Amino acid sequence: MSSNLVIEDAKLTRYLLIYQRKDDKSKYLAQYGYTLDNWQVLKLDIIKAVQGQEIDEITQTDWGQRFKVKSQWTGVNGKLIKVITIWQQSEGEDTIKLITLYPDKSEEN
Template sequence: MILLSQEAIIAEEKLTQYLLVSLPKDDKSKFLAQAGYTLENWQQLEKDLRTQVLTQPAKFIEKNRYGEKYLIRASLRGVNGVELNILSIWMVTDSTTRFVTLVPSKGVDA
């Protein structure tokens, strides 16, 4: 296991147009809303991913044409104090680390 760069790229669009908006399939906005994350405070989610998630060890999953994929299992304490257990996915290349997505952790090791 390794620690990934806290300077990772976390695209604003990934948060504001995917994770924090209601979607008909694979919706994560309701899950994140439990901890107080909304479109209005998306910057807080970005900050918390850096300070609460990227500080945890990352587990290598696989190498593909996009780079090396890593998983980080962590607790994310939201703006209202509620803790969410999450699995986050990150893609690492020679020059960058990039946030891919997060999902609720069901307690099963991935």
């Protein structure tokens, strides 16, 4: 994955780390020690984990290309977190922005 990755602060502070009735990610991230109090750590951890990873899937949309990337790292509490991230490179843009993140359940025991 490219080094032009961008995660907008609001993506974490107003979406991923906030409880949502539908498709909540905050409880999953909290299991690994991520909360609103340390959202900057989550931001850095996601970028570090994704940089250099292979892209699992590329999809063309009306807005640009979307990339699906599986990654894992050790969360702030020492537990291994496995996620799938979706990124988008909009037409004419150099940067690749995080769209969402969700648990990677593909290798569950």
